[in-house]
Amino acid sequence: MSIVDTRTPDPKRLIPGATGDWEIIIGLEVHAQVISKSKLFSGAPTNFGAEPNANVSLVDAAMPGMLPVINEECVKQAIRTGLGLKAEINLKSVFDRKNYFYPDLPQGYQISQFKQPIVGEGKVVVSVGPDRQGNFEDIEIGIERLHLEQDAGKSMHDQHPTMSYVDLNRSGVALMEIVSKPDMRSADEAKAYVTKLRSIMRYLGTCDGNMDEGSLRADVNVSVRKPGGDFGTRCEMKNINSIRFIGQAIDYEARRQIAILEDGGTIAQETRLFDPAKGETRSMRSKEEAHDYRYFPDPDLLPLEFDQAYVDALAVDLPELPDEIKKRLVAELGLSAYDASIIVSDKAIADFFWQVAAGRDGKAAANWVINDLLGALNRTGKTIEETPVSAAQLGAVIDLIKDGTISGKIAKDLFEIVWNEGGDPKELVESRGLKQVTDTGAIEKAVDEVIAANPDKVEQARAKPTLAGWFVGQVMKATGGKANPQAVNALVKAKLGVE
Template sequence: MTIIDTRTPDPKRLIPGATGDWEVIVGMEIHAQVTSRAKLFSGASTEFGAEPNANVSLIDAAMPGMLPVINEECVKQAIRTGLGLKAKINHRSVFDRKNYFYPDLPQGYQISQYKHPIVGEGTVMVSVGPTKDGSFEEIEVGIERLHLEQDAGKSLHDQHPTMSYVDLNRSGVALMEIVSKPDMRSSEEAKAFLTKLRTILRYLGTCDGNMDEGSMRADVNVSVRRPGESFGTRCEIKNVNSIRFVGQAIESEARRQIAILEDGGTIEQETRLFDPARGETRSMRTKEEAHDYRYFPDPDLVPLVFDQAYVDALAAELPELPDEKKARFMSDFGLSEYDASVLVAEKAIADFFEQVADGRDGKTAANWVINDLLGALNKAGAVIEETPISPAQLGAIIDLIKDGTISGKIAKDLFEIVWNEGGNPNEIVESRGMKQVTDTGAIEKAVDEVIAANPDKVEQAKAKPSLAGWFVGQVMKATQGKANPQTVNALVKQKLEIED
């Protein structure tokens, strides 16, 4: 297959070497575990964290005479994913046997798809950034294919001093292997692509994307070349299990290859592993070619065939995806591209925001969700599903600001109380005397006292009107933040004879 490179080298993406600039070329093969309660060809459970070898059927253990039966839900999930990737859905696909030996592969082969996958070419639009001005660069990453295959088991090498154990709980679990085209030109682009792909899968509900549990893993293909030259020899970095490690692995491997080439050496096509502790890749084995696996159609499985009506029915049930949701948030709520991007990054965050913004100003709701809620969650090391504040509670805080019951400063204090103690924001404001002071007479008295106590500042403020803000701050402090800020500001300027 001939791959045509259509991207013009970007000076911002080039890596400086001792003898000139280099361009890194990145493609990925992502293994995403299908969200399904049963495995691809058996009824065994896919539950994570079960006791070793608790979720193993006779089919998964490759007992003689056992025949695989396709799980239709896994087929549907693959089609849904293909639709979400704007990819071609192939009405006819074939399962093949990929032959290789490994202790945790009981059959001695993996049931996969080779020449006839269930999903063909597609595209993913990726936003790289933001830059310092909050803008993003949009790039298009092509999808080469998506095919279904079964996972292998897991070898455990640290349970016994002289033996390795095998856990077959993962054996036979359905995987979608999503193969990208070599369209990425930096570690940042690769991380942004993997982040976007995981977001799409989570929106679709076809994979939970939990890389720390192994339900999503990336094989990263890296090569380097001089700008304008043809593709170089690639090396594959296997089973990278975090987006941060993907970026580090690409940076390390690119530097390694550049150093070899600048010394006059050649790159050997091989499979490598990334060592996060040392921040470097190391050789694992010489890269296999397709013929090494001796692919042939699995004789126990007939071709998988469905019609367009089957695909259309699944398409009709798809949820709103991140790109469409982002565009709607910008249009309906007047949000910036940055704010909308943050909110749609996780479906749970987007859903939370929409509940808060229902009937309220979208920009105000976005500011509270992004700056206060997500900021507090990040500080606590928690995720949106663990938030102690509900959309109704946050919405109530915003309503109290809007109707003048509390000031913005009091609202911050109220947020902290609700975060730590829970409760109804309206009742908390009443019971703790947190209502904003709107009595002009009381505020005027506080303004007069501050001015009388600081005659030197008064003369300075008359010469430099911007110092009026100091008086406003002192009045707010004296009233414990309860005075209406707009009223305080107006009275301070009136008393100091400062014109707007």
């Protein structure tokens, strides 16, 4: 990992200690499983949830005489990801053997890339916030490299009282290891970075980002130093598979290191594990360096070479990515940067929004998607894919407001009905008598009754015109929220003689 310091200390992100402020230095190595039907060097399937050792070829099991053959789709996916990260694509790269010995690594080495990766330096812009003023800060995080490598299998220690079992279904699955520069200075920045990285890959279709299935996980490197000083000794926390846990691990580890240093101790460079149940890290082993792995070019694989035309052909078919969509939402639909950020945060949400917004007011569509739909999904623990209200149904609710059939208040009630019971919004309005009252005679009668029943309030409103809103609220209540709010407001002001 690069040791070039690209950021100056930010007072907002310093941690107070007994001997003064401290700065956290964070770098991440994100392992993203490539979306492909077969593994990196074999034709074995990659489907999640298969029976143990069902997705294992002779190559994955490292049987004698078996030779790896590169999967071109995995190469394409790595290039697409590199392009999405605004990174340099290396037209020649080399696969190396990384030697280490674990029971779930049948070959006794991992085929990876070391000095010549497929993707070089790139960048990701993350938004951190909001702060107390509601503002977001854009921060550029450098990408050191992206390289392809094969995953190891999985050891299971809880299946037998005296033995461990090994499942090789993941052995040989293609991974993209995305190595950041040590540019992050807080847990919030690290969480925003992983969130953005996952979002980009989901838009590209190169990794599904399902951390609970292990298809995205991170090794987190943390060190602390006095602001502006030399880099401290870093510790690496392995295989964290939750964005929330990444934040917790960073906060704990930073404070652990600060406490040791302020007590006069030194930090041992080591690999640690994060225990989510206890919210703490614990030592796993001393940290390996590159020479410990005895890298050398894999003799069974030729250098990977392609030309610029190959890269350009892939670039042409790339989808629009979150940053570009966000700019378009702000510029073309007039959305706030905050609302646009929420919409583009997940491809499924963005796709849903575009369906709702088609031919409609973008701001109205955004308000309903963000405040009502996503709010209801969050409260019930559902994802956008599980929404009981379709884009067509939500769009129909917005249409009924626009054409005056229902008021905004009735629309909220209608949304709840559709959420709980389903059905066509237009037909529900007809069958349940939810139409907005637009008959000025009926509205005027309700206004007169409210004014007659509250003579003391009338005088107060004439002295203080803003109190006319109280009368509007009473009329709306009396009409069950069905009266046209604009008509009610106009009649109340006219009857009270206020502007």
